[in-house]
Structure formats: C-alpha cells, structure tokens
Amino acid sequence: MGQHLTDNHxxxxxxxxxxxPGDFISxxxxxxxxxxxxNYERMQNLGFAFILSxxxxxxxxxxxxxxxxxxxxxxxxxxxPIMQSLVTGVVLNLEEQxxxxxxISTSEITSVxxxxxxPLGGIGxxxxxxxxxxxLSALAAxxxxxxxxxxxxxxFFVAWNGLRLSFRYQAQKxxxxxxxxxxxxxxSGVLKVITKASAAFGMFMVGVFIAKxxxxxxxxxxIHIFQHMxxxxxxxxxxxxxxxxxxxxxxxxxxxxxIWIILLLFVLGLIGYAGGVxxx
Amino acid sequence: xxxxxxxxxxxxxxIVGMDxxxxxxxxxxxxIACTLVGLATGNVGSGILLGATLQMITIGWMNVGAAVAPDxxxxxxxxxxxxxGPAAISIKxxxxxxxxxxxxxxxxxxxxxxxxxxxxxxxxxxANAGNLSKMNRVHLLSLxxxxxxxxxxxxxxxxxxxxxxHHLVNQVPxxxxxxxxxxxxxxAAVGFAIIMNMTIDKHLWWWLLGGFLLAxxxxxxxxxxxxxxxxxxxxxxxxxxRHPDSSNDSGDVNEQDDFDKELDDL
Numbered sequence: 001m002g003q004h005l006t007d008n009h010x011x012x013x014x015x016x017x018x019x020x021p022g023d024f025i026s027x028x029x030x031x032x033x034x035x036x037x038x039n040y041e042r043m044q045n046l047g048f049a050f051i052l053s054x055x056x057x058x059x060x061x062x063x064x065x066x067x068x069x070x071x072x073x074x075x076x077x078x079x080x081p082i083m084q085s086l087v088t089g090v091v092l093n094l095e096e097q098x099x100x101x102x103x104i105s106t107s108e109i110t111s112v113x114x115x116x117x118x119p120l121g122g123i124g125x126x127x128x129x130x131x132x133x134x135x136l137s138a139l140a141a142x143x144x145x146x147x148x149x150x151x152x153x154x155x156f157f158v159a160w161n162g163l164r165l166s167f168r169y170q171a172q173k174x175x176x177x178x179x180x181x182x183x184x185x186x187x188s189g190v191l192k193v194i195t196k197a198s199a200a201f202g203m204f205m206v207g208v209f210i211a212k213x214x215x216x217x218x219x220x221x222x223i224h225i226f227q228h229m230x231x232x233x234x235x236x237x238x239x240x241x242x243x244x245x246x247x248x249x250x251x252x253x254x255x256x257x258x259i260w261i262i263l264l265l266f267v268l269g270l271i272g273y274a275g276g277v278x279x280x
Numbered sequence: 281x282x283x284x285x286x287x288x289x290x291x292x293x294x295i296v297g298m299d300x301x302x303x304x305x306x307x308x309x310x311x312i313a314c315t316l317v318g319l320a321t322g323n324v325g326s327g328i329l330l331g332a333t334l335q336m337i338t339i340g341w342m343n344v345g346a347a348v349a350p351d352x353x354x355x356x357x358x359x360x361x362x363x364x365g366p367a368a369i370s371i372k373x374x375x376x377x378x379x380x381x382x383x384x385x386x387x388x389x390x391x392x393x394x395x396x397x398x399x400x401x402x403x404x405x406x407a408n409a410g411n412l413s414k415m416n417r418v419h420l421l422s423l424x425x426x427x428x429x430x431x432x433x434x435x436x437x438x439x440x441x442x443x444x445x446h447h448l449v450n451q452v453p454x455x456x457x458x459x460x461x462x463x464x465x466x467x468a469a470v471g472f473a474i475i476m477n478m479t480i481d482k483h484l485w486w487w488l489l490g491g492f493l494l495a496x497x498x499x500x501x502x503x504x505x506x507x508x509x510x511x512x513x514x515x516x517x518x519x520x521x522r523h524p525d526s527s528n529d530s531g532d533v534n535e536q537d538d539f540d541k542e543l544d545d546l
Contacts, residue, residue: 032304036423037403039396046403050419053412063410070407070415074400081303129342130475133306135506137335140311142502144332150324152332153315160306193517201513203484206472207491208505213336214472215465238496244466248473249480258341259350259383261470266379269463274455278462 016100017059019092024172026054031088031168034081043078048088048113055092059099069095072106079117080124085168087116089175090182097179112180119186123195128164131202136160138209214241219279281321281366286438288320289365290431293357297430298423300353301389303343308353310334310360317360327364330371334359334378337464340471341382344478348393351385354430358437366442369449376460381433388429396422 034047049056052073060066079087090112098104140156175182185191217237251261272278281289292313300308307313311331318327334356341349355378361367363374399418406414480488490512495505 033302033419033423034304035302036298036426037396037399037419038301038393039400039422040394041397041400046400046415046419046422049403049407050416053416057412066412067407067410070410070412071404074404074407125342125344126479129344130340130478133309133342134339134471134475137306137309137311137339139502139506141332141335141339144311144328146501149328150315153311153328156309156311157306164304193521196520197513197517199479199481199484200487200516201509202475202479203487204491204509204512205506206475207488207493208495208502208509209339209468210472210488211492211495212502213468215462215468217462217465235496238492241469242492245469245472245476248469249476252473252477258470258474259386261473262350262379262382262467265466265470266460266463269461269466270456270459273459273462 017061018100019055019058019096023054023058024092024176027051027088027092028085028169028172030054031085031172034084042074042076044081044084045074045077048077048084049073051084051088052091052095055095059095065099068106072110075110077113077117079121080128082128082164082167083120083124083171084117085171086120086175086182087113089172089177090116090179092172092176093179115183116186119191123191126195126202127198131198131205132163133160134202134209135205138205138213210241210245211238214245216240216244217279218277281438281442285320285322289317289357289361289438290435292316292320293431293434294427296353296357297427300351300385300430301392301423301426308356310338310352310356313353313356314360314364317357318364321361321364323364326371327360330360330363330374331356333371333464334375337375337467338382338471339468340474342474348386348390349474350382351389352382354385354388354433355379355381357430357434361434361437362445365438367445367449368442369446370457372457372461372464373449373452375464384433385430388433389426392425392429396425 030051030053034044034051036050037046038044039046049070056066056069056073060069073091091109094104094109094112098109136156136159140152142152143155144152178185215237218233218240248261248265251264252258269278296308296313296316299305307316311328311334314327314331314334315324316327318324318330321327338350338352338356341352343349358381359374359378362369362377363371369377399422403415403418406412406418476488491505491509494500494508498505500508
C-alpha cells in the first residue's frame with residue numbers, strides 16, 4: 001500500500017500539490033490547540049479544521065475546493081484529544097488523495113472521522129486521563145511530599161508531555177502512512193489489550209491511592225472497650241477510606257454531581273471532627 | 281506584592297485558563313500551576329507543597345466526553361495566590377478556599393463553551409468565504425476567552441486587600457479549621473470514585489482490592505507499589521494472551537490470530 005501510494009505521488013508530482021514536511025510539523029504543532037474552541041454545538045469541530053488548515057491551504061489552492069474542504073471539517077467532531085492525531089493522519093492521507101483527483105467523496109471523509117472518534121474516545125479517556133495522568137501526578141506529588149520539592153512538578157511535566165508529544169507525533173505519522181487501513185487496528189484486538197492492561201493497572205493503583213491518601217483517622221482509644229486495641233486504628237481507618245470511596249462511587253452512579261459530593265464530604269469532615277469521631 | 285510579580289501571576293492565570301480547556305500541557309494541574317504562582321510570588325516552597333496537596337484531591341477530576349468536571353485551574357491559581365501571596369494564609373485554608381473556586385471555574389467554563397458557539401458561526405462564515413486565516417483567528421480568539429476565564433477572577437481576588445483576607449481567615453474558629461483538615465483527607469475519595477466510575481467492572485474490583493490490601497498490609501512506598509502494579513499487569517497480559525479461551529471477551533479464532541500478529545509486530 002505504502003509503495004503503491006508513493007508511485008502514485010510520483011506520477012502526480014507535477015499536476016497536483018502534495019503535503020510538504022513543513023506542513024506535517026505545522027499540523028503536529030497545531031494539534032496541541034485542538035480544544036481551544038470547544039463548544040456545545042459541534043464540540044471540537046473548529047479545532048479539527050484549525051489543525052488541518054496548513055493541509056487545506058497546501059492541497060486546495062482553488063477557492064471552491066478550499067471552501068468545501070473547510071466546510072467538511074467544520075462538521076461535528078469530538079474524541080479524546082490526544083488520540084485525535086491518529087484521525088488527523090488518516091484524514092491527511094485521504095485529503096491528499098482527493099486533491100490528486102481520486103474519487104473520494106466528502107461523506108467518505110466525514111464517515112471515516114466519525115467511525116474513528118467513538119472508539120478512540122473510548123480508549124483515550126480511560127488510558128490517558130484515567131490511568132497515565134493519575135499515576136504520573138500521584139508519583140510526582142509523592143516525590144514532593146518526600147522532600148524532593150521542585151523535582152515533582154518538573155518530572156510530571158516532562159514525563160507527561162514527553163509521552164503525549166511522542167504519541168501524537170507517531171500517531172499522526174502512522175495514520176498518514178496507513179490511511180484507512182488503520183481501521184484494521186481497531187478490529188485486531190491490540191487496542192482491546194491496551195485498554196485491558198491500562199484498566200487493570202489503573203485500578204490497582206487506585207486501590208493503592210485509596211489506602212495511602214484517603215484519610216479517615218478514627219481514634220479508637222476514645223472508646224472504652226477499644227482502649228487496648230490502638231493497633232487496630234490503621235486498619236479501621238483504611239477500611240473506612242475504602243468504604244468512603246465506594247460511597248462516593250455509589251453517589252456518582254446515582255448521578256449526584258462531584259461538586260455536591262465534595263460539599264457533603266466537607267460537612268462530614270466538620271461534623272466528624274466536632275463530634276470527636278475523626279481526628280486530624 | 282509588587283506590580284511585576286502581580287503581572288506574572290496574571291500571565292500564569294491566563295496560560296492556566298488556556299491549558300485548562302486544551303488539556304494538553306497539564307500546566308493547569310495544581311502541581312504545576314501552584315508551583316508557577318509560587319515562583320511568581322517568590323514563595324515557591326509553599327507553592328509546591330500546596331500544589332502536591334491539592335493534586336491529590338483533584339487527581340481524578342476530568343472532563344469525559346462532553347461532561348464538564350469541577351474546575352482545576354482556577355482553584356489552583358487562586359489558592360496559590362492566597363497561600364504564597366501577601367495574604368499568606370495556611371495551606372489547609374488555601375484548600376478550603378479552592379473548593380468554591382472549583383465550582384465557579386466550572387460554571388464559567390460551561391458559560392464560555394456556550395458563548396463560543398457564536399464564534400463557531402463566525403468560523404462558518406469564514407469557511408463560506410474560503411478565508412482560512414480568519415477561521416484560525418476565530419479559533420485562537422476562543423482560546424483567549426478561556427484564558428480570561430481564569431485571569432478575571434484571579435484579578436478580582438488580587439484587588440481584595442490581603443490584610444483583610446488574612447484577618448478574615450484568622451476569624452475562623454479552630455474547630456472549623458481542624459474540621460477542614462479532616463475534610464481534606466476525605467476529599468481525595470471523590471476523584472478516585474470518578475476514575476472507578478469510568479473504568480471499573482466485575483473483575484477489575486480484584487485489581488483494586490489487590491492494590492488496596494497490598495498497600496495497607498505491606499506499608500511499602502508508592503514507588504515500589506507502582507513497580508509491583510506494572511509487573512503484575514505485564515504478567516496478566518502475558519497470561520491472558522497465552523490462554524485466550526479463559527478470557528471472556530476474546531472473540532473468534534481469526535481475531536486472535538490477528539492479535540497475535542500485531543503483538544509480534546510490536
């Protein structure tokens with residue numbers, strides 16, 4: 001496929017504009033601004049068009065073609081931001097073929113975008129926001145609290161952005177090289193394995209975080225019959241932390257918004273302390 | 281606070297507001313935002329500490345799909361300004377201040393996301409005219425509004441006399457201050473519940489319980505536990521790829537072959 005494409009490009013070199021190395025870099029840089037105009041009407045639509053605009057400029061010097069390219073990329077779009085680079089790559093491949101005269105319709109390009117954004121959103125949010133970011137930021141915060149100061153924020157920034165930028169770069173490249181063949185990746189099960197691994201690791205770490213950071217410190221010594229069982233304090237507190245988290249999960253499933261749960265916990269903390277049940 | 285450091289704090293607020301919607305560089309995460317405000321006000325030590333404490337609370341707060349979570353950037357900047365700036369309130373009071381600003385930031389974010397629809401219609405007109413650079417300008421202008429979303433409230437807080445704020449916080453009874461401290465310990469549960477809500481299913485509960493019990497029983501530090509978690513995950517994936525039949529969600533034989541092939545490619 002790749003070879004075939006290259007041949008095609010050679011043939012069309014003189015008649016049709018092609019994407020230049022600089023365009024890919026510019027598009028890669030722009031990919032970090034995808035959500036700037038996130039809106040309730042078409043979500044990331046303008047973001048996608050913004051990212052693609054160096055390619056639109058290069059491929060469609062003719063005004064009518066340019067207008068229709070701009071319009072088709074201002075349609076509804078929403079996915080997990082970092083995963084979007086894969087969609088960009090595939091679309092760049094399609095747009096370049098279209099500009100070279102291949103019979104690719106607007107609705108084909110739109111349906112490729114639509115077909116990719118759902119599954120990628122379903123992978124991207126849990127992997128990046130549900131696992132990688134919580135784990136990295138937790139490790140960084142722990143570094144700070146164990147006395148490494150500024151190294152915590154620096155390592156978090158470098159690690160996250162290193163992963164994010166290299167992923168975006170590679171995904172854009174891969175999407176462009178493979179074009180619509182990338183759909184095979186969706187059915188191959190690799191993405192399923194990644195999701196499964198990230199979910200297992202993420203949940204393991206959430207278990208660790210609950211044990212380490214949700215603090216419900218009961219003072220059993222205050223209750224007469226527990227006076228000689230102070231060693232139990234740590235275990236009772238840990239159990240309470242787990243139950244508290246499960247209560248929050250239950251409330252979220254009941255569609256109580258996080259803000260109300262936060263306010264509830266504030267009140268609970270105040271009452272718990274004032275009543276002498278929970279200690280600082 | 282001098283004019284220069286005030287301006288730098290406002291610049292940080294603007295950048296945090298922009299990155300808060302972009303969700304790319306993570307400058308809006310408390311760990312980084314509070315550190316930057318700390319640097320600007322010449323009080324980086326308390327900025328970093330506040331950031332780490334606030335980070336643990338906000339760790340799971342995320343926008344999934346179109347749902348807007350409590351805001352992270354605005355409370356991080358405001359709390360850091362109050363803690364590191366001339367008001368010099370304590371870290372736990374700073375966190376108590378952060379919570380209402382998480383609500384305010386969320387409301388403002390929803391407001392801006394609605395108003396940007398107008399810009400989208402301008403972009404449509406730019407597209408009808410084939411005017412790419414105008415379309416790009418509209419996009420970046422939207423970003424500036426998201427920056428102002430954090431900058432404006434920060435500016436308002438800056439204009440309140442720090443002595444008054446300091447005095448106000450000192451009026452709070454000790455019972456309430458200590459109660460807030462207890463609450464801070466509880467708050468992290470919400471973020472973890474948000475992550476669980478997105479991911480957890482029946483067999484993942486065992487992973488969660490495993491991590492929890494190992495952490496409680498062993499008392500190992502979080503870095504070692506992370507490595508153990510990674511190793512267990514790798515073993516799990518290795519085992520489930522060797523015994524495809526034991527996994528419920530694996531499909532037919534063809535799918536399995538493709539999957540093995542892709543794994544070899546990796």
